[in-house]
Amino acid sequence: MAVSTDTAPRPTRRADADAYRDEWTDWLRMMLLIRRFEERAGEAYSIGHIGGFCHLYIGQEAVAVGTISALRDDDYVISAYREHGQALARGMTARSVMAELFGKATGCSGGKGGSMHLFDLERGFMGGHGIVGGQIPLGAGFAFAAKYRETEQLSLTYFGEAAANIGSFHEALNIAALWKLPAIFVIENNGYGMGTAVRRSAAITDLADRAASYGMPGVVVDGQDVIAVREATDEAVARARAGEGPTLMDIRTYRYVGHSMSDAPHGTYRSKDEVEEFRQRDPILVLEERMREAGLLDDAALEALEAEVTAEVADAVQFAEESPEPDADQLWTDVLAPVKEND
Amino acid sequence: MAVSTDTAPRPTRRADADAYRDEWTDWLRMMLLIRRFEERAGEAYSIGHIGGFCHLYIGQEAVAVGTISALRDDDYVISAYREHGQALARGMTARSVMAELFGKATGCSGGKGGSMHLFDLERGFMGGHGIVGGQIPLGAGFAFAAKYRETEQLSLTYFGEAAANIGSFHEALNIAALWKLPAIFVIENNGYGMGTAVRRSAAITDLADRAASYGMPGVVVDGQDVIAVREATDEAVARARAGEGPTLMDIRTYRYVGHSMSDAPHGTYRSKDEVEEFRQRDPILVLEERMREAGLLDDAALEALEAEVTAEVADAVQFAEESPEPDADQLWTDVLAPVKEND
Amino acid sequence: MATLTYRDALNAALREEMQRDGDVYLMGEEVAEYNGAYKVSRGLLEEFGAKRVVDTPIAELGFAGIGVGSAMVGLRPVVEMMTWNFALLAIDQIVNVAAKIRYMSGGQIGCPIVFRGPGGAALQLGAQHSQAFESWYAHIPGLKVVMPATPADAKGLLKSAIRDDNPVIFIEGEMLYNLKGEVPDEEYLIPLGVADIKREGADATIVCHSKTVAPALNAAKTLEDEGLDVEVIDLRTIRPLDEAAVLRSVRKTHRLVIAEEGWGFAGVGAQVADLVQREAFDDLDAPVIRVHQADVPMPYNKHLEKAAKVDATKIAAAVRTVCYRD
């Protein structure tokens, strides 16, 4: 694994391996749902039912599931353009997400956002942003609002490891730490920004160490072990709720597929072998094995789960296909707020 | 010194206190020249001979003199808007700088730049920039060019400690370290950005520690002791010349005057007492005493130096007053390069 | 009617709106303990406390984004840009998020935020500190752009901007802060998108905004002595543009001069000229003429700077031209 060993996921679980066992089945189901959803999205893209840029989450499922499972329903979640998995983990329906990818009126953004711009205000899912690093100050802003209102909500902000080199990362983390905002900053570290390995874009490869520049804790987390992810997230959540300020999580994972649908899974920047090697420690397999050991899963149960999620995704695709296009007048709506009486 | 003790200058000199003794007289003279120059500039501003924003360097003289004395003539220097002292230390004449403050045709920027935009390409003095942090990537760019051309030149980039919270600091330092550029980044840490103390703008107050985010050395330096400044700069210069990459220097100093001429020396953000207290360890006094101990300076010699620089500054003011305004057509020149044959 | 400075009128608007709505807060560099670089926020820290009057580090992109994020979840931030020159560092958050979030989210998420601060040139601040960017922001759907010229307009428009549910770019002027004017004692709002006839006239129209309003009125006075009766229309809001007000005036006077502080190419005046030639082609008795800054970075030298700037003399000359008086 020449190019990216320096950021390869490594075991970090500390607590009792049985922790959260009553949630394992839900986690497994959600990871499977995301996996199957992304596979079908990829198919739909190749036959032209989905357009634009489409960035799949395959291989990173444990990050979304392990982190979001630690949140309260009224917390805020914000991500970049590789956010299908987080949207599903946050409880958005496969229908509303798939329909958005199809650009349909029934999509979570009414067909106006697309794959990179999924939104669900009710669930505190705040997008879906296309400018690298742009969501980091926004996430800090949600935390600012939570503190302002004393609601004990927090914000969870995802970004790729390549985004840790952009100015908004530095500005937002400094301010969030200075003001002790209830924020969690998650570096979703899949080893590459498009075709660039971490060590070709960052002067240090242990990005968690950058937390020290802001006096906040920085932790490296095994992103292929959902239990480890949840464990680390719980600590960050506790700090945020206690008013102790933000945490930076460097969650090590891997993207099995290309950067986007228009990019091959491997190429000049990484080898087929490397991808294969990382696939060995698949986040779904890791949990599956743990559950089998614990006697919480057998082939039948797994097949049942598989059947469930496959049906759910098939239904979502059918729903998306059959849903109507937005009305033509939708072009002109939502530019400005509906006119109201100023008072 | 309530508000800013956390970044107060503290002794850091390590090597033989006699080091560089043959340069001491030049340093003392240059610090005196800067001090007197700034005093006269302040007067000229109050009677309307200088306009716009005018940021004085009084109290920070040892930083410019100690750092620039370590450079080669063909190295590059770039700073922010508080750059009169660095311009003089770089060998620009008091006449050309004062005339620029007066907006005269004989000024170093032809009267078109002003106090915040002093330039002297011949001496590698690259400005004088008004957007906080804007000069940091530019300084890295000069270092990039030096490396590209294999000239063994380096770049010295000054910025205030408040600029260490802006995105360009993060982006430029990461790239400079990643590419091992021959650059020296100097945080001219005078404790305040306008009315904001370091601890109100940065989540950590030891800004040198931020170097770790880029895998580069970060050093805290006593900015009131020109010998300590030079000592630390020599190390950074050696690293840069040896191709070992950039260094971050957090040089602790203090601004005796207001942020700019339109700002009082003390006010809500710092007390008169604090300013008085810092004045006790004046960089000129510190060197003066050292020289007296070493028997290199007596009252007569000091008076002679004083007389020299006072005359030099007086001459500069007269020169500036008597110099012509730029021709009216200067409004239209220098917008684009003179038209040349495209081959 | 009390006489207030433009600065104090803005201060009063902020105070009243912060008293009225606990979700309104002010954030920016030096706005709190320092009372604002230009003292617009004087006294607000004492009255509302550090929770609602927030000093930020120098990190325009970061605090603009924090403001936008807080507005996305319902707070109503007023983000002060110490000057609009520095907002170039924050422009990604303004253009790519604030202006688009409602549209991208299919109408779910709004962004009731005001970005405010001084724009354009003051005196001898040099090239980087003397820029007028109103045409840039007005180019962007999803934003509103407001530029008051008088204390009364400043107060009434800022109050409306804060209550508006859209992102509003509110551009003041360092050279306007000390301008005095009558301001109503009772509370009032001035709707966004409505121009104001600052002077009625029959022979020619001057369309202006912000810092060009006063010179336009001076030019009108000069021209009065020359027998020209000039109407002066203050746009007040650049986007949405009050097209009806401009067209009404031009259909009456048949002659138009547009005066703006900034550069000419694709400036606000270009849009107004395009509008008028398109909608009032047959009403025009002369081509529309524009007066704007010299097409160069602003020089430091005071004589060169004066030559670069729009003034009453240049505006009057343009009016004579459209009236074929030269």
Place this chain on the structure above:
Amino acid sequence: MATLTYRDALNAALREEMQRDGDVYLMGEEVAEYNGAYKVSRGLLEEFGAKRVVDTPIAELGFAGIGVGSAMVGLRPVVEMMTWNFALLAIDQIVNVAAKIRYMSGGQIGCPIVFRGPGGAALQLGAQHSQAFESWYAHIPGLKVVMPATPADAKGLLKSAIRDDNPVIFIEGEMLYNLKGEVPDEEYLIPLGVADIKREGADATIVCHSKTVAPALNAAKTLEDEGLDVEVIDLRTIRPLDEAAVLRSVRKTHRLVIAEEGWGFAGVGAQVADLVQREAFDDLDAPVIRVHQADVPMPYNKHLEKAAKVDATKIAAAVRTVCYRD
């Protein structure tokens, strides 16, 4: 004449200029090992090595500033913006340094740099990835703005841009990269600031640039069958604008339609309309009409997106209007 794609024409221009001048280097995200996000730099790393074809971190403000700094001391960087949408993060360095350094330094320091990459919309990339900012850059003195529409123009203009001693904003189009066209075999340059008559005509003029050139030519073909002989002027360079070419054509045809990809308010077309009404007022037989993107953030849905965009049908309709044929 060889037939090349727009992409390969740009690639050839980069290769030739890098061969010609060792001070020319290419810097940007994914330009080297990945051969460019849109493959414009394919093969350059192999030919010129990592010293001259430089992959950067995602840090537009940082690497733009590094490019500007290196240009201030005499290198001739070509800085690729993966798309112009991301350049908003770097715009402070472009506007406050590259465009002003020569002026602020009294002519001492130049900035021979090219910023290049695709601008405007592609297909269904959504609101943040589908913006045309040419009017913004053209607003700024000190910059040149170039937007080729054909492979031949792309090559000749990029070579001139690289040799130009000023900062040049070079805006390509993702939708143009695969466009094929004849490109001369021998070396050639196309001067900046010179528009090109892409089609001669007598009845009306369409002024266009970049992605609106092809639809304008299609519209002209359609209108030919309706008996209208339309002239199509491709601006090629937005700043400096070839005013003479536009006026010459309008004085011949007396009717003008301006088509541009971006938003309308204070767009490039507003400036052209202002120019024409001012300089050719009496030559116009009808008001100038503009065709531009719907004044909304770009929607993702493909039907809405199509409706938002300029196309031949909309341009043809506008021409009929200025010819009073509707």
